[in-house]
Amino acid sequence: MQYQSQAVAKPYFIAAIALFVGQILFGLILGLQYVVGDFLFPEIPFNVARMVHTNLLIVWLLFGFMGAAYYMIPEESETELHSPKLALLLFWVFLVAGALTVVGYLAVPYATLAKMTGNELLPTMGREFLEQPTITKIGIVVVMLGFLYNVGMTVLKGRKTTVSVVLMIGLVLLAVLFLFAFYNPHNLVKDKFYWWWVVHLWVEGVWELIMASILAFVLIKITGVDREVVDKWLYVIIALALITGIIGTGHHYYYIGTPTYWLWWGSIFSALEPIPFFMMTVFAFNMVNKRRRNHPNKAATLWALGTAVMAFLGAGVWGFMHTLAPVNFYTHGSQITAAHGHLAFYGAYVMIVLTMISYAMPLMRGRAAANSNKSQVVEMWSFWLMTVSMVFITLFLTGAGILQVWLQRYSEDPQPFMVVQEKIALFYWMREVAGVIFLIGLLLYIASFFVGRNEPEAVAK
Amino acid sequence: MPPSDADPGPPEGQGLAVAAETLYLVNLLLVPGVAFVILLVLYFRHRASAPALALGHLQQTVAASLWAGLLLILVNGLILWLGGYDRASTWMVLLLYFVSCHAALVLLGVVGLARAMAGKPYRYPLIGPRLPTGN
Numbered sequence: 008m009q010y011q012s013q014a015v016a017k018p019y020f021i022a023a024i025a026l027f028v029g030q031i032l033f034g035l036i037l038g039l040q041y042v043v044g045d046f047l048f049p050e051i052p053f054n055v056a057r058m059v060h061t062n063l064l065i066v067w068l069l070f071g072f073m074g075a076a077y078y079m080i081p082e083e084s085e086t087e088l089h090s091p092k093l094a095l096l097l098f099w100v101f102l103v104a105g106a107l108t109v110v111g112y113l114a115v116p117y118a119t120l121a122k123m124t125g126n127e128l129l130p131t132m133g134r135e136f137l138e139q140p141t142i143t144k145i146g147i148v149v150v151m152l153g154f155l156y157n158v159g160m161t162v163l164k165g166r167k168t169t170v171s172v173v174l175m176i177g178l179v180l181l182a183v184l185f186l187f188a189f190y191n192p193h194n195l196v197k198d199k200f201y202w203w204w205v206v207h208l209w210v211e212g213v214w215e216l217i218m219a220s221i222l223a224f225v226l227i228k229i230t231g232v233d234r235e236v237v238d239k240w241l242y243v244i245i246a247l248a249l250i251t252g253i254i255g256t257g258h259h260y261y262y263i264g265t266p267t268y269w270l271w272w273g274s275i276f277s278a279l280e281p282i283p284f285f286m287m288t289v290f291a292f293n294m295v296n297k298r299r300r301n302h303p304n305k306a307a308t309l310w311a312l313g314t315a316v317m318a319f320l321g322a323g324v325w326g327f328m329h330t331l332a333p334v335n336f337y338t339h340g341s342q343i344t345a346a347h348g349h350l351a352f353y354g355a356y357v358m359i360v361l362t363m364i365s366y367a368m369p370l371m372r373g374r375a376a377a378n379s380n381k382s383q384v385v386e387m388w389s390f391w392l393m394t395v396s397m398v399f400i401t402l403f404l405t406g407a408g409i410l411q412v413w414l415q416r417y418s419e420d421p422q423p424f425m426v427v428q429e430k431i432a433l434f435y436w437m438r439e440v441a442g443v444i445f446l447i448g449l450l451l452y453i454a455s456f457f458v459g460r461n462e463p464e465a466v467a468k
Numbered sequence: 469m470p471p472s473d474a475d476p477g478p479p480e481g482q483g484l485a486v487a488a489e490t491l492y493l494v495n496l497l498l499v500p501g502v503a504f505v506i507l508l509v510l511y512f513r514h515r516a517s518a519p520a521l522a523l524g525h526l527q528q529t530v531a532a533s534l535w536a537g538l539l540l541i542l543v544n545g546l547i548l549w550l551g552g553y554d555r556a557s558t559w560m561v562l563l564l565y566f567v568s569c570h571a572a573l574v575l576l577g578v579v580g581l582a583r584a585m586a587g588k589p590y591r592y593p594l595i596g597p598r599l600p601t602g603n
Contacts, residue, residue, distance in 0.1 A: 288575070292582030316575060324571045402568070406560050413556040 008370045010081040012088035017371045018098050019074030020364045024453065026067035026105070027357075031446050033060040038439040042432050051113065058138050059112055064352065065136065066105045069147075071360030072181075072217055073101075073154055076174060078367045079224050080158045083174075084165025089157050097153045104146040108139055130191055134198070136206055137188045144188055151182040169238040170220050170227070173245055177216030184208050196264035203259045210356070211255060211322070215248040215283060218318070218359045225311050225366045226291065230298035240290040247283040255280050258330050261339070270332040277330040281323030284315075284355075291315035301467040304369065304377035306386040306455075310362035313394055317354025325350050325401065337416050342431070343408030350401040353393075361452070368456070374464050381459030385451055392448030399441040407434035479587035481522030484514060488522070489581040492529035496536060496574050504533050520602030524589045528580065528596045535595040536573050540566065 008014065037056045039046045047056075081088050088094060111120045117138070124140035126132045131141045139147070155178060162171050187204040223237050257273025291312050302308065325347040329338040338344065365386065369378045377383065415427045422430075488510060495503035511526045518526060544566055551558030576592050583590035589599050 285574075285578070288578045289582055289585075292579055293585050296582050296586035296588060319575070319578075320571055324567060324574075328567060402564060405567075406564055409560040409563055410556050413559060418556075 008367075010087050012091040012094075013078050013081050013367075014371055015088065015091045015094040015098070016074040016078035016367060018095070019070050019077060020368060022098070022102055023067045023070040023074060023360060024364070026063050026070065028449060028453070029109075030060055030063035030067060031442075031449055033063065035439070035442050035446060038435065038442050041428075041435040042439070055112055055117070058117075059109055061136055062112070062138060063109065066101075068356050068360060070101070071356075071363070072178070075217075075221050075360065075363040075367075076154075076158050076178060078363065078371075079174060079221070080161050080171055081165075083168045083171040083224070084161050086161060086165035089160035089164070093153055093157050097150050097157075100146065101150045104143055104150075108143045111140065112138075129189065131189055134191075134202055137202065141189075144185075147185065148182070151185065155179060155182060168234070169241055170224050173216050173223075173241055174220035177213045177220065180213035181209060181217070184213065199263055200260065200265060203256055207256045207259055208253070210351070211280060212249065212252040214356060215252065216245050218314075218355055219244050219248070219283075219287065221359050221363050222287065222291065222311060222314060225307060225362055226294045228366060229302040229304060229308050229311065230294045231300040231302075232294050232297055236297075237294065240286070240293075244283050244286050244290065247279075247286060251276050251279040251282060258332075258335065261332050261335050274331045278327060280330070281319065281327050284319040284323035288315040288319045302376065303465040303467040304366060304383070305465070306378070306383040306390070307362060307366040309387055309390055310358060310365045313390060314354065314358040314362050317350065317358055317394060317397075319354070320398075321347065321350030321352070321354035321401070325405075328405075337412050338408065341408045341411050341416075342404045342434075343412065346401045346404035346408055349404065350397060353397045358394075369464075376467075377465045378455070379459035379462035380465045381462055382455050383465055385458045386455035389448045389452035389455060392451060393445050394448075396441045396444040396448060400438050400445065403434045403438040403441065407431040407438075410434075479519075479521055481519030482584065482587050484510070484518055484522035485525035485584035485587075486581065488525040488529040489577060489584045492533055493574065493577040493581060495533055496570065496577060504537075507533060520600055521584075521587065521589060524591075524599045525580065525584050527600065528590060528592050529577075531597050532573070532576065532580075532592045532595050535592075539569050539573070543569075 033056050036047060036051060037053065037060055040048075040053045040056060077088060077094055111124070115123065117132075120140060121127075121132050124142050126141055129141050131144055132138060137144075158178070159175065162175055184205055187201050190201050192198050192201070219241055223241050226232065227234060227237050253276075254272055255277035257269040258277035260269035260273055292315070295308065295312060329335050329343050329347065369376070378386070410431050411427050414422050414430060415424060488507060491503045491507040491510070495501070495507065507526075507529060511530050514522065514526060544562055547562045547565060548558060551561060576595075580590045580592065590596075591599050
């Protein structure tokens with residue numbers, strides 16, 4: 008670790024992993040509720056479990072992004088962080104606010120939570136992924152502003168690199184687009200239209216910038232490839248991500264009351280969305296093949312390559328599968344969407360945060376470059392267990408989705424939703440088994456931080 | 469005499485190797501058939517004269533493209549024929565198989581392209597022939 012203040016990333020990463028465990032536990036509860044409908048009812052109803060599952064994902068990824076930025080920015084800027092104290096203060100504010108929100112979801116009915124938190128003063132609650140009480144949303148804005156001020160000041164006083172500038176653009180736009188969470192028009196079409204400005208433009212727009220910059224940073228460090236080469240790739244990737252992703256928002260505007268030209272705009276531009284992910288895969292493999300040194304942190308290299316591959320599969324291939332308007336007419340909101348969501352989030356964002364943690368954590372814990380071989384072996388086992396089980400989760404959900412579309416929407420004699428759900432229960436059971444294996448992988452990942460701590464550091468071969 | 473640490477330039481045949489891998493991917497992703505024909509033309513034109521690196525990539529991509537055709541067209545046709553056009557299970561198996569198989573073939577091409585861009589040989593796992601000597 009080159010700068011002392013980079014250490015503020017550590018609590019962010021630890022919190023991210025802890026919340027990740029919570030997310031997966033609620034995912035398993037949800038998975039079981041698909042087939043055992045009254046499991047944990049009325050203590051944890053399905054809608055609450057789903058809300059906690061998705062909200063925890065968003066919050067822990069934000070923790071991961073902030074941790075990554077706090078680690079990367081001082082090193083890229085070649086200067087200490089503007090205010091490590093502010094970073095730690097904001098960490099606790101964000102963590103307490105997040106924890107109170109989840110407790111609120113679980114402890115009281117959602118309507119009561121809305122009343123308790125004064126939602127009627129500025130109604131923003133009740134929308135998928137943006138269920139947080141208004142007060143929490145204001146807290147998120149405050150934390151993001153403090154965070155942007157902190158990293159922004161660091162960038163301004165130090166060296167400016169393509170990696171840090173792209174990261175900053177991604178983070179600033181992330182904060183700006185979140186402001187649309189406060190816009191809650193009565194018109195349902197308008198509501199959905201702008202709701203996607205947060206949800207879609209985050210994950211298929213500006214988060215890709217954050218992802219690409221983190222990937223570039225880690226690849227520069229582990230391969231020793233010239234920064235100029237990486238910069239060129241980065242320019243092309245982010246340009247393509249924005250060109251395709253922004254108008255690609257249109258694939259959410261099919262058949263919801265928006266003008267019909269969105270059927271064309273959405274189809275064409277979102278069909279191009281796999282291109283930046285494809286480029287990222289070529290980029291990652293190209294950098295590793297052109298590496299100038301063998302870095303001893305093999306686990307971080309594996310995560311970096313895995314991110315590129317799985318993001319291409321999850322966001323690119325599985326997104327393309329149902330992005331064209333005539334296909335989406337049948338598949339919208341089916342288990343095919345769930346399959347895509349799982350693999351895309353895991354491949355693009357979970358894995359990039361784990362890549363960063365894998366690279367940075369050994370350095371923050373006093374290692375010169377990497378963990379011991381033993382620790383890395385456990386970590387690589389966790390990589391394969393989580394990744395392969397997520398692939399199976401995706402395949403099972405895709406199979407379920409195809410059957411669902413056929414039986415419920417495509418056949419000449421469409422069957423009711425719940426009848427079809429019973430017919431695809433076998434897929435849900437298989438998904439649950441894969442989910443348990445994913446949890447085992449995650450527990451192994453945590454174990455890798457403790458295994459081989461007293462053994463010597465791995466050396467490059 | 470140039471200094472010893474000067475950039476030696478790209479390895480011989482790298483351009484052709486990159487072109488072969490690109491055509492393999494274009495065949496899978498953009499213009500199936502057309503790109504394969506161009507790849508075949510490249511192969512037959514250069515197979516006797518190409519440097520080892522280029523020849524290796526040309527042979528690999530031609531073989532992998534043939535396998536891709538077999539795996540994507542013939543096997544899918546077989547699934548459709550055996551399962552029946554009007555059955556949900558047929559389409560479930562077919563779509564899962566097609567997407568997984570196609571994505572796997574594309575990813576192999578990506579690795580091949582990255583290797584070609586780095587001036588290194590690449591053998592497609594399971595479907596690639598042995599690399600020519602010199603690689």
